[in-house]
Amino acid sequence: MSAVISQLQGILEKAKNLKIRLPKVYTDEQWESLSCLSAALESTAKTLRFTQTLLALATTRLGRIPTVPFDDVIKGKGRGINILLHGPTGVGKTFTVEATAEWFKLPLYSISAAELTIDHGDLYALEGRLDSIFKVAKHFNAVLLLDEADAFMEQRTSYLDEHNRLLTVFLRNLEYYEVILFLTSNRAIKFDDAILSRIHLKIKYGDLTMETRREIWKHFLSKAHTPEGPSSIEGEDLYRLESLRLNGHQIKNLTSVAHALATFDGRRMSYEHLEMAAKSNEKFADEFGESEHLKKMYM
Known part of the structure; x- marks a missing residue:
């Protein structure tokens, strides 16, 4: 048995013992089904500048083009x-990460x-998990x-010792592993300066634009086939949909419910099925203050 295989088995066994899930490796067919995600680099990173910077960082660090390695003062540090x-x-953060993975296969x-x-x-368990995750x-x-890395990003304080120790362990691991790491944050927090100083690229997302919502609707509607054929939603109906101030998660969930209704109905999915899905969620939406967005669908 080679040393590489032996070392890998040790890493995988340690990951298993620590209940760490291994990365998903896509098949060629799955890569094909994800091909549309590459558009997210344009639609969710907001500007060409962010897109170019993201691709440049990943391309050079992956060695996809000839480059002179850029190390920290300490050899082997800062290569990730x-x-x-x-x-x-629901505005495209995870979508951008998936698109990056798909882009580079x-x-x-x-x-x-x-x-x-x-x-x-x-902290010992945390350090063990981080070590295995980065190695795998x-x-x-x-x-x-x-995902949802706010606990590792929030500014340290003088009275939260546990949080401070957690952040210290995370920082130590962050510096010595050569991986492409994305961290997502949803909450409005004050980021720790030590963390921000180790971030190569920071992208802030606002609410979805109408144009981006249109692309998200088109993406999910293109997947909403029933045995009777593809979705019949286009033109004026699509224009009405893009004007709704929904995020990506809401659009996906609404389309999923409408698709199930259309399949059960034995018809192609139509705007009527989206109306039914919205109405069936109205009570839930009322409780969370979102009803105005959904009510516009059938006013």
């Missing part, structure tokens, strides 16, 4: 890429920050996503 995506939920390894802090203050991501050359 750390990218922060910050903004409200790399597996995506996604883990929630809550999974890392499940032992509440056990490095071996598979995976894009690593730490």
